[in-house]
Amino acid sequence: MNDAATHLPPGAQLLGREWLGFDETGQIALIRFQAQVAFTNRHGTVQGGFLAAMLDSATGICALAKLSPDLTVVTKSLDTRFLKPAAVGPITARARVMEQTERDMVVQAELIDTKGITVADATARLRILSKK
Template sequence: MPAQDNLKPVLTAAEVNALMGTVYPQLNDQFAFYQALEVFPGGCTVRLNADARHLRPGGTVSGPSLFTLADIGGYVCVLSHAGPDALSVTTNLNINFVRKAEAGPIDGHCRILKLGKSLMVFDIDIVAGPDGQTVAHATGTYSIPPKRAGDVVK
């Protein structure tokens, strides 16, 4: 299914990273583990720089760490395309774990399937390793708060 093709970002990856650092500082606390790498019309690329604290026994990146990357991908998409309202929230997220991921950079390629006034539906392919193989795939929905009087439109 192609992504929605009439979308234009209103924020860059750098602007989204700065916004998340302000409104969600606990995400990266002292380290930059999760970050937006790129924002483009209809999607984004996010990264988890997985290290030892993201591993479960056996040296595999934990499911909760990959789930967080999927959720961050949706958050970056909604912030960058619907506007910088930090109150956008996840209403649904389904993930399938396909194969194990080891420590190192793990990228999420996220695309917006539908962006409406109150909801955004997206999917994300999470890839890792030298071959960039899919380690997980997720679909989700974000709720977009209604515009309020005094909101600045970019």
């Protein structure tokens, strides 16, 4: 496991990111976020930009967890869909690597609320870079 998967930079701290590990298959990364009242829009639900940030964080951390410690990733694109309103509270991401070459990865993720409803999902295209 890449140590970067458990390191919390300021953005991840703001989102309340918690690395839960991989599911029993070892293929799906589980990450929990804590949506705060400060993240809400005029409707009282979590603003889409915060959900996109959670998806970006989840896809990136999933990729890092699958790479050797001398590599990192940057997001090239994040295609996001907002499916249902998201409430304040815990939101769990399920992310998995769909494709990987020497230079690129495609990672898909979904955000699931406490009722088991998928509130948003995304496909990220990531560039793999050497930390050196």
